[in-house]
Amino acid sequence: MKYFLQLAALYIGTMLTFNVCAAKLWQLGPFIFTAGIILVPITYIFSDVLTEVYGYARTRQVIWLGFICNALMIAAIQVAIWLPPAEGWNLQNEFTLILENTPRIAFASLMAYLVGEFINSYVMAKLKVISNGEHLWFRAIASTIFGLTLPPKLDPCRIRVLL
Numbered sequence: 001m002k003y004f005l006q007l008a009a010l011y012i013g014t015m016l017t018f019n020v021c022a023a024k025l026w027q028l029g030p031f032i033f034t035a036g037i038i039l040v041p042i043t044y045i046f047s048d049v050l051t052e053v054y055g056y057a058r059t060r061q062v063i064w065l066g067f068i069c070n071a072l073m074i075a076a077i078q079v080a081i082w083l084p085p086a087e088g089w090n091l092q093n094e095f096t097l098i099l100e101n102t103p104r105i106a107f108a109s110l111m112a113y114l115v116g117e118f119i120n121s122y123v124m125a126k127l128k129v130i131s132n133g134e135h136l137w138f139r140a141i142a143s144t145i146f147g148l149t150l151p152p153k154l155d156p157c158r159i160r161v162l163l
Helices: 004-021 035-054 056-082 092-099 102-130 136-149 156-162
Strands: 025-028 031-034
Touching: 004 035, 004 056, 004 102, 031 035, 035 056, 035 102, 035 136, 056 092, 056 102, 102 136
Parallel strands: none
Antiparallel strands: 025 031
16 A cells, blocks of 8 residues: 555546646647547556556545546636636636636546546456466556447537536
């Protein structure tokens, strides 16, 4: 349990940062990505380490805590947008423009996150039992593939009506 809190905090912090960075688009050749995409593998690495070292039950707790933190972030950003700006602060439009998509992105991410993280951790834990704790590289790669490909892909643009 020596590094459990530190790993859990890094995992949740990375996941929350992903949702804010997802508002930025960047292009590589003909492909367009969100800036948050660079953090997805890092969250799965933290999840794999948590599952490997502390077990599936403890990782489930961190996943639920991440869910709660994500929901809190969505609510806080929405309230911040709704608050009237201070007199003389002329950046309300820019603030809203940048952050108004974050709740939609975070909500869509939240749904995929719950499914993907539980699949990732579950597969990692089951493969550990099947392989008698060997072949960590295979378990980490296989669980990440399952976690990234099985969750429903939610389009944040279609979530607009919910928020």
